[in-house]
Amino acid sequence: MEVRVEKLEKRFGRVAALAGVTHTFPKGALTAVVGPSGCGKTTLLRVLAGFVRPDQGRVWMDGRDVTDFPPQARDCALVFQNYALWPHMTVFDNVAFGLRLRRLPSHEVRDRVREALALVELDRVPGIESRRPRELSGGQQQRVALARAIAVRPRLLLLDEPLSNLDAKVRHRVRVEIRALQRRTGITTVYVTHDQEEALSIADVLVVMEGGRVVQAGRPEDVYARPRDPFVAEFLGSTNVLPGTVAEGGRIQPRERGRLLFRAEDVALLPAGSPPPAGAVWTPGEVVDCLFLGAVYRAYVRVGDTMVMADGREPVRPGQVLLAVPKSRVMDFSGDEAGADLIESAAAGEDRRTRTRTRT
């Protein structure tokens, strides 16, 4: 099912939760909507589900205007952040609830409950059908919630921060399983999360929201590599924001009005006094600390009044360093044509496909 929202607006008192959202959710794709708390992503999901009526704008599902339709008439299912499994019902009764309301014969209800439990790989857990939610782990509850949603074979699956109550390890595993499940079923899915890593890893299409608006949408790789907006650049990845502009020779000049954005993984730390590498912007700095994060070491480098993060494979000792970033990896939102041109001219020889500089 293709879902389109046009100029959606919703206010709660003085707060505009949605301020003119227009977007098309492609058929059969998993769209992750990501943004900070209060950006309107959950409100957007609840508008799609039919639990919130927009003040303005329309919702179209496969070309049909469903803005005024109640939730049950939209052929969609919502997985709630807290799973909302009814605690007094068994797993079977929870999953069968929607099917029984559709007055399916009991043998079909049974078959479809088992099919749904198999899809979420709970069929191998002994006695799962007769257990109550409190007797399940967080991960199992999450899968039951998914099974309950897909048992009614919705054409649109809505997931509201479905992994936020799980610990990190289970979250990573279930994330992969949700992705695989979506691929198997081909249900158009909208996945709301505040976790950028989760959104980047799971989505076919990434939608970044801020202040009730869609700031940028596209393939996760494109949005990450080519942010069109300082907010997106800052929100995705471990992004450094360094006040300043680029002078002749690639040296970063501290200035109040300029802002250079670059990611921690793009920063190279060289011994103090080293010649600046070609095709890089650079500045002296002082390593004040270095933390082991598991996959990488993160050094914290003081540059003027700003602390810059730099990720590397090896630990770095505190002391003076030369901080360098490939010019093609610097995102310049300063609006300073001269500075931007300096970065552009330095990066001209590099592969244009990896360039990320964007003017606002």
Added chain:
Amino acid sequence: MSLATEAHRWERWAWVLATLPAVAVLGVAFGLPLLQSLVASFVREGRVTLENYAIVARLYGRDVLYTLGVAGAGVTLTFGAGIHLAGYLRLRAWPWVEFLLKVPLFVPFVVTGHAMRVFLQPSGTLALALSAVGLVPSGARLGIGEGWLGLVLALTWKHLALVVLLLVGAFRGVDDSYLEAAQGFGAGILRQIWAVLVPMSATSLALATVLTLTSMLASFSIPLLMSRGSGPQMLMVDLYYRFGQHGDFGVASALGVVSYVMASGAVYAYLRSVAR
């Protein structure tokens, strides 16, 4: 002994002192009379005997069943209406309806009894209204107010407000997501009430049932005012006459113990349901 332990000990004693007056009043005003009436129910003419209970069985057996029947019917009717009203209020939020439903809370039992007597008596307000619209012949006498049905209606009206108040509170404790999950699958209001709200508020519902049942079992003013003087009576009315008019403290105490046992049965059922 650490400072924390010392502070904890003083805090515990402070709480003991704070609750002491309430416990003392409870002991003097409730515990002691209960013990006295329990003892008195087994004493007749200075002898320890079961004769008081034999008199209760012989003279008031039918009234015990009548009291249980009226209270049972009252609780059923009260909760039949209260669950739906509270459910609708939880799902739809009508502040004015909620306010109106609470009005009976502020009406004393005596006033309720008198109002219901006037309203339901054979040629009372209800009979006049029904004859005015032609539903009953003019001058016809309605018998609702004289029998068990009138009493059940009066007790229901009086208790409905408290039950709705308790249930709305319990239903509001159920997170919206549980209701929206049901609604999303197509559950209507009645289904959301009976499949989600009621089972998820079972403990509060059981407590409200016990409170209502014991209150109806112990109702006195309303049955006394609506009584026609003949036929079965509620036990509290029997107790009042046995003690106040006959001065028979032994049988009155036995009636009290029977009432206490009936109420204890409801409390026992509640505790069992909570423990499960």
